[in-house]
Structures are given as structure tokens and as C-alpha cells.
Amino acid sequence: MKILAFAGSNSASSINKKLVKHAASFFEKHSVEILDLNHYEMPIFSIDKAATSGIPQLALDFAQKIDQSSLLLISLSENNGSYSAAFKNIYDWISVIPYRKAFGNKLVFILSASTGSKGGITVLELAKNTMPHSGAIVIDTFSLPNFHENFNDQYGIVNKNFIVAFESKIKTIKTDFLK
Numbered sequence: 001m002k003i004l005a006f007a008g009s010n011s012a013s014s015i016n017k018k019l020v021k022h023a024a025s026f027f028e029k030h031s032v033e034i035l036d037l038n039h040y041e042m043p044i045f046s047i048d049k050a051a052t053s054g055i056p057q058l059a060l061d062f063a064q065k066i067d068q069s070s071l072l073l074i075s076l077s078e079n080n081g082s083y084s085a086a087f088k089n090i091y092d093w094i095s096v097i098p099y100r101k102a103f104g105n106k107l108v109f110i111l112s113a114s115t116g117s118k119g120g121i122t123v124l125e126l127a128k129n130t131m132p133h134s135g136a137i138v139i140d141t142f143s144l145p146n147f148h149e150n151f152n153d154q155y156g157i158v159n160k161n162f163i164v165a166f167e168s169k170i171k172t173i174k175t176d177f178l179k
Contacts (some may be wrong), residue, residue, distance in 0.1 A: 001071065003033070003070065004033055004071070006035040006074060007019070007074075007077065008084055008123075009086065014077060015147045016120075018113075018153065020111060022151075022157065023075070023111060023142075027071075030071075030178065033065065040062050042089060042093055045093050055097055059090065062090055071107045071173070072108045072109070075110075076124065078112060083126070095134055101134055102136075106136065108137060109169070109173060110142075112143050113144040117146060121143050
């Protein structure tokens with residue numbers, strides 16, 4: 001099974017990149033590809049640009065990566081209660097590609113991490129409630145608050161309560177959805 005993983009951030013030091021890489025490491029028996037949104041920088045989406053210039057090749061390439069996968073692991077950063085501009089721009093471009101839904105009717109495990117006590121829960125709820133309209137089959141979510149206290153670059157999640165919750169979700173995904 002092919003798994004596509006990416007953080008909804010273009011920050012070089014993104015904590016969501018760290019979290020999604022950690023999540024991807026649990027799927028060692030599967031083919032996992034981790035994308036960096038920095039490799040998909042495109043003009044800011046507008047209907048006018050789409051009409052005059054067409055859909056950028058990078059958007060088509062990103063959509064093809066989704067289409068070739070069975071499971072998406074997406075860790076979203078929260079910017080002012082919503083998606084980062086980098087992720088939202090890609091989302092907007094792939095949503096106007098004809099004859100497909102943005103997330104390709106794929107299984108999606110949505111994660112979020114933040115340095116604060118809410119763990120990006122606002123963007124997580126936004127994604128959980130809206131992404132299904134764009135072809136995401138959201139199978140679960142996970143939020144990691146206070147990232148620097150609960151995550152270590154060497155070990156991953158270090159808080160026992162979050163380890164148990166996270167690993168339980170991973171186990172369920174492997175058991176129920178990856179056959």
C-alpha cells in the first residue's frame with residue numbers, strides 16, 4: 001500500500017513536519033513518500049489565473065501523488081485558526097482540477113501539533129469538517145499540544161498519555177484500513 005505524508009507547512013523547522021515524519025515511521029511495511037510543500041510553490045490561486053494560465057503543473061503533480069496513494073497522513077499547522085497559506089494555496093489549486101476531488105476520495109489521517117496548549121485543534125476541526133467535501137475520507141485525527149514538552153527529535157512523542165492515544169490510532173488504522 002502506498003502512503004503519502006506531508007505537513008501543511010512550508011517552514012523549514014516545522015513541528016508538523018516532525019510529527020508527520022514520526023507518524024510515517026509507524027508504517028514501515030508500506031511504501032511511504034514524504035512530500036515537502038516547498039517543492040510545490042505556485043502562484044497564489046485565483047479563478048482568473050486558472051482561466052488565463054491554466055492549472056500549474058505543480059498542482060497537477062501534487063494531485064497525481066494523491067491519486068497514486070491509498071492513505072494520506074497530513075499534519076496541519078495552524079495559522080490564525082486556519083490552514084497555512086502554503087497548504088491552502090495547494091488545496092485551492094488541486095480543488096479546481098477537472099474530474100477529480102482534491103483529496104481523491106482517499107483515506108486521510110489528520111494530525112496537528114502546536115507549541116500551545118490547544119494543539120492546533122481549531123485547524124484540525126476545520127479540516128475534519130470540510131475536507132470530506134473535497135474527497136477526504138477522514139478516518140481519524142490526532143492533536144499534540146505543547147509540542148516542545150511532548151515531543152523529542154530522537155524518540156518522537158514522549159508524553160505517555162499521548163503515546164498511548166497516538167499508537168492506538170495507528171494500530172486501528174493498520175488493522176482496519178490497511179489490508
